[in-house]
Amino acid sequence: MNKVNTALTIAGTDPSGGAGIQADLKTFQELKSYGMSVITSVVSQNTTGVKDVHHLPVDFIKSQLEAVSSDMPIHAVKTGMISNMDMMKVIAEWIPNVSAPYVMDPVMVATSGDALIEKESRGFLRDHLLPLAAIVTPNIPEAEFILDEKISNEEDMKEAAKQICTRFGAGAVLVKGGHLKGDAIDYLYDGSTLHEFKNERIDTTNTHGTGCTYAAAITAYLSQGIPLDKAVEQAKYFVTEAIRHSFDLGEGSGPTNHFALREEETKQWLSS
Numbered sequence: 001m002n003k004v005n006t007a008l009t010i011a012g013t014d015p016s017g018g019a020g021i022q023a024d025l026k027t028f029q030e031l032k033s034y035g036m037s038v039i040t041s042v043v044s045q046n047t048t049g050v051k052d053v054h055h056l057p058v059d060f061i062k063s064q065l066e067a068v069s070s071d072m073p074i075h076a077v078k079t080g081m082i083s084n085m086d087m088m089k090v091i092a093e094w095i096p097n098v099s100a101p102y103v104m105d106p107v108m109v110a111t112s113g114d115a116l117i118e119k120e121s122r123g124f125l126r127d128h129l130l131p132l133a134a135i136v137t138p139n140i141p142e143a144e145f146i147l148d149e150k151i152s153n154e155e156d157m158k159e160a161a162k163q164i165c166t167r168f169g170a171g172a173v174l175v176k177g178g179h180l181k182g183d184a185i186d187y188l189y190d191g192s193t194l195h196e197f198k199n200e201r202i203d204t205t206n207t208h209g210t211g212c213t214y215a216a217a218i219t220a221y222l223s224q225g226i227p228l229d230k231a232v233e234q235a236k237y238f239v240t241e242a243i244r245h246s247f248d249l250g251e252g253s254g255p256t257n258h259f260a261l262r263e264e265e266t267k268q269w270l271s272s
Ligand SMILES: Nc1ncnc2c1ncn2[C@@H]1O[C@H](COP(=O)(O)OP(=O)(O)O)[C@@H](O)[C@H]1O
Pocket: 138, 139, 140, 176, 177, 178, 179, 184, 185, 186, 199, 200, 201, 202, 203, 204, 207, 209, 210, 211, 212, 214, 236, 239, 240, 243
């Protein structure tokens, strides 16, 4: 019998394929977890920005959650774009029924600068969903909102990871440094230890969907039972290679390459 690990994403869509549900499912597939999805909002967007958004009715989101969880095993779950408080309430009630690690990407604003969540709902996300997460993955502006403090350098990032973990109750916090200058450094605080994940900054503007892809890779690895610090380390490698081999597609910030590791494997195989 084939054994497979499953990963569920609860998020909005991106018809241009770089972010949201599409990025998550591509990542799950690449990393060999069986991907499943519950859609919160259908977003008309591309590499240049968001054109329009259609929010699914909350009852319909609930119905999707029940359909998938009543029939399928769930080995890890991730949330991305959850636009308003009504959606957040339904998801916050549902998450504790799933005995699997929960990865929360506290999506607030796209690379294009478009808001993906109602401003007045951000506090609810922080106070009601964040404490349920095994790991939360804020970028710098998201961490600044959560703490209501400016984050300007690596020392601030380390302190922010600790503060978010201890004050708001997530199992672990990964503060991502993509929005600072210099090397691409992220800090993970797991409640006792601070881990650093560092790579060189790649000179590209093709970073649409990096946050989604990174969190989805962590989710896939957790679904396979890989310990959290190793899951983040491997996900960091995955997202770095996805950025390194990103595509010059579209007029705006292009998408990352979800099958970059296959190209690396092929190169290594050819040179051996
Ligand atoms: N130009 C880049 N080169 C290498 N890594 C990057 C680059 N930009 C972002 N990253 C990395 O991509 C991941 C996503 O980070 P970030 O951009 O901070 O989040 P988000 O996409 O949610 O805004 C992090 O690991 C970050 O360090």
